[in-house]
Amino acid sequence: MSKILTLLLLALLVYYWWRSQQIKDKAYQAVLTRCYQLDVELLDSNIALVKQGLIKDKNNRWHWQRDYQFEFTSTREHRYQGRVSMVGFHVVDLHLEPFHIN
Numbered sequence: 766m767s768k769i770l771t772l773l774l775l776a777l778l779v780y781y782w783w784r785s786q787q788i789k790d791k792a793y794q795a796v797l798t799r800c801y802q803l804d805v806e807l808l809d810s811n812i813a814l815v816k817q818g819l820i821k822d823k824n825n826r827w828h829w830q831r832d833y834q835f836e837f838t839s840t841r842e843h844r845y846q847g848r849v850s851m852v853g854f855h856v857v858d859l860h861l862e863p864f865h866i867n
Contacts, residue, residue, distance in 0.1 A: 835848075
């Protein structure tokens with residue numbers, strides 16, 4: 766019985782990791798699209814998970830939210846911060862701090 770529970774736990778962990786990677790890829794694509802639209806460059810070709818947890822929506826339903834942070838530049842001299850929030854595969858917020866326009 767303990768082997769079955771161990772395998773089940775391992776399967777759940779693998780599923781969580783796999784789904785997290787898919788969500789991160791979706792967030793990364795959203796960030797790339799926004800950077801292209803604003804004519805800025807995503808630095809380091811990376812986004813980093815900075816926070817995750819349960820949140821309530823306006824209908825009092827619970828959802829798992831992940832927040833990713835990234836850096837971008839518009840001038841190639843200054844680094845600016847950005848943040849994208851995901852609930853499942855949906856982008857709920859994508860924010861870039863104010864930046865200089867070339």
